[in-house]
Amino acid sequence: xxxxxxxxxxxxxxxxxxxxxxxxxxxxxxxxxxxxxxxxxxxxxxxxxxxxxxxxxxxxxxxxxxxxxxxxxxxxxxxxxxxxxxxxxxxxxxxxxxxxxxxxxxxxxxxxxxxxxxxxxxxxxxxxxxxxxxxxxxxxxxxxxxxxxxxxxxxxxxxxxxxxxxxx
Amino acid sequence: xxxxxxxxxxxxxxxxxxxxxxxxxxxxxxxxxxxxxxxxxxxxxxxxxxxxxxxxxxxxxxxxxxxxxxxxxxxxxxxxxxxxxxxxxxxxxxxxxxxxxxxxxxxxxxxxxxxxxxxxxxxxxxxxxxxxxxxxxxxxxxxxxxxxxxxxxxxxxxxxxxxxxxxxxxxxxxxxxxxxxxxxxxxxxxxxxxxxxxxxxxxxxxxxxxxxxxxxxxxxxxxxxxxxxxxxxxxxxxxxxxxxxxxxxxxxxxxxxxxxxxxxxxxxxxxxxxxxxxxxxxxxxxxxxxxxxxxxxxxxxxxxxxxxxxxxxxxxxxxxxxxxxxxxxxxxxxxxxxxxxxxxxxxxxxxxxxxxxxxxxxxxxxxxxxxxxxxxxxxxxxxxxxxxxxxxxxxxxxxxxxxxxxxx
Numbered sequence: 001x002x003x004x005x006x007x008x009x010x011x012x013x014x015x016x017x018x019x020x021x022x023x024x025x026x027x028x029x030x031x032x033x034x035x036x037x038x039x040x041x042x043x044x045x046x047x048x049x050x051x052x053x054x055x056x057x058x059x060x061x062x063x064x065x066x067x068x069x070x071x072x073x074x075x076x077x078x079x080x081x082x083x084x085x086x087x088x089x090x091x092x093x094x095x096x097x098x099x100x101x102x103x104x105x106x107x108x109x110x111x112x113x114x115x116x117x118x119x120x121x122x123x124x125x126x127x128x129x130x131x132x133x134x135x136x137x138x139x140x141x142x143x144x145x146x147x148x149x150x151x152x153x154x155x156x157x158x159x160x161x162x163x164x165x166x167x168x
Numbered sequence: 169x170x171x172x173x174x175x176x177x178x179x180x181x182x183x184x185x186x187x188x189x190x191x192x193x194x195x196x197x198x199x200x201x202x203x204x205x206x207x208x209x210x211x212x213x214x215x216x217x218x219x220x221x222x223x224x225x226x227x228x229x230x231x232x233x234x235x236x237x238x239x240x241x242x243x244x245x246x247x248x249x250x251x252x253x254x255x256x257x258x259x260x261x262x263x264x265x266x267x268x269x270x271x272x273x274x275x276x277x278x279x280x281x282x283x284x285x286x287x288x289x290x291x292x293x294x295x296x297x298x299x300x301x302x303x304x305x306x307x308x309x310x311x312x313x314x315x316x317x318x319x320x321x322x323x324x325x326x327x328x329x330x331x332x333x334x335x336x337x338x339x340x341x342x343x344x345x346x347x348x349x350x351x352x353x354x355x356x357x358x359x360x361x362x363x364x365x366x367x368x369x370x371x372x373x374x375x376x377x378x379x380x381x382x383x384x385x386x387x388x389x390x391x392x393x394x395x396x397x398x399x400x401x402x403x404x405x406x407x408x409x410x411x412x413x414x415x416x417x418x419x420x421x422x423x424x425x426x427x428x429x430x431x432x433x434x435x436x437x438x439x440x441x442x443x444x445x446x447x448x449x450x451x452x453x454x455x456x457x458x459x460x461x462x463x464x465x466x467x468x469x470x471x472x473x474x475x476x477x478x479x480x481x482x483x484x485x486x487x488x489x490x491x492x493x494x495x496x497x498x499x500x501x502x503x504x505x506x507x508x509x510x511x512x513x514x515x516x517x518x519x520x521x522x523x524x525x526x527x528x529x530x531x532x533x534x535x536x537x538x539x540x541x542x543x544x545x546x547x548x549x550x551x552x553x554x555x556x557x558x559x560x561x562x563x564x565x566x567x568x569x570x571x572x573x574x575x576x
Contacts, residue, residue, distance in 0.1 A: 022509050055538060056521055067506070077510055084414060112543070
């Protein structure tokens with residue numbers, strides 16, 4: 001792990017902070033630097049540090065979280081299939097237009113995972129080839145896993161068009 | 169359905185008017201659950217396959233922010249209802265990682281044994297159902313007969329056949345009885361013959377081999393790029409098994425008992441084969457573990473203040489009673505660190521991970537699931553192109569897509 005951090009520090013000085021909890025080492029990018037740096041950082045981790053496996057892309061909403069400065073975070077869980085090491089890259093984003101670069105050019109698997117984060121949190125991935133809703137119907141207007149989305153829904157379903165058997 | 173939901177006409181196919189669109193599912197005998205595939209066909213050949221998911225709207229992750237760490241087990245069970253106990257192990261592995269507690273040696277062994285039984289259960293259903301879709305009914309019946317015995321074990325251990333809810337933070341609901349140990353030993357004695365029967369029925373079955381070999385090929389590079397894990401990745405030559413790579417529970421002590429099964433074929437037959445061989449390795453693990461279960465408590469000690477005390481401690485001791493109240497009163501409960509942690513285990517389908525964010529309260533701030541089926545289904549279109557409609561059940565069956573895992 002220290003070698004990886006050293007490589008990142010020489011290539012992206014001052015762009016990220018490093019933290020760790022239990023066996024999870026994390027590279028964190030602030031909301032201001034994330035859109036510019038994230039893609040190159042992931043590419044560096046993939047091509048130069050051997051983290052070739054994108055295990056997961058997780059969206060998080062930090063609204064009213066204790067001590068949180070930014071609202072959204074997208075966590076990329078990377079793994080090295082040769083050495084079984086893991087590293088987590090956490091990029092923050094903020095309202096009103098949370099936007100991050102897409103990782104689809106690096107990993108094909110990122111396509112569905114990023115679509116899910118977009119569907120659930122409304123984080124837009126710039127450069128994604130096919131950014132549509134994946135779990136919710138396309139008529140849906142809000143983002144269900146945001147913290148300000150009420151548990152009983154916003155009543156979107158009442159606005160859905162009714163399709164009869166004859167016109168379907 | 170309105171057309172704009174799924175724009176399936178791409179640049180290559182837009183001017184070809186002879187292309188035919190076929191909806192495969194949501195309810196189709198070969199999808200087993202509610203999956204919808206929009207197939208663009210040129211005659212019998214699939215030009216494009218677009219999976220459409222999101223029919224269940226189960227709200228698992230939203231529920232994870234509303235239920236506490238013990239309650240959420242019931243939901244985790246239902247994410248993959250084919251091998252629920254493996255999911256419970258994964259969830260509580262992550263929670264225990266966050267809380268910083270280590271379960272007792274006895275609990276580690278019991279969790280491993282039951283999780284491996286769940287893996288056998290899952291692989292049997294996957295192989296049996298795939299064979300059934302390809303016309304081999306007997307193999308399916310043999311597999312289901314064995315599943316029945318595994319359900320009996322779970323019923324004897326926890327009282328539930330399908331959704332045991334047996335795991336707790338810091339241990340298990342209760343210790344296993346001698347009756348359960350006897351059932352497990354009986355199963356280990358009779359199962360190898362049933363396994364051999366299924367292998368004999370399918371391995372060199374002309375129809376089965378012809379319909380699976382060379383179908384749905386996933387190369388090693390693609391398997392890594394699509395983030396595939398578990399048997400799907402190992403059938404493509406990715407040597408990655410969290411039981412060996414990041415050993416958890418009792419696996420460090422059982423390393424010599426099992427091998428990682430890999431293949432280089434990457435097709436449906438290789439995936440079937442890897443699953444059947446993994447069952448053998450799971451039997452070896454259970455055999456090695458069941459004879460060496462350490463004695464001692466199954467839950468961590470009362471003064472760790474995380475486990476629900478058993479009934480004797482609750483009713484007969486003041487410490488147990490206080491801890492029971494502390495854990496069940498709405499405004500007390502756990503006090504995990506304000507931090508976040510990712511924990512993953514190797515379930516039957518692959519890497520099941522949970523990204524757990526905690527705000528210090530008794531419930532998770534965010535309980536993100538890394539579901540293997542969802543990620544495997546993303547690779548489905550690329551595996552399907554150029555094949556025929558009759559290959560769809562073979563590929564679906566070999567990927568073992570669980571619809572509940574596709575939803576959030």
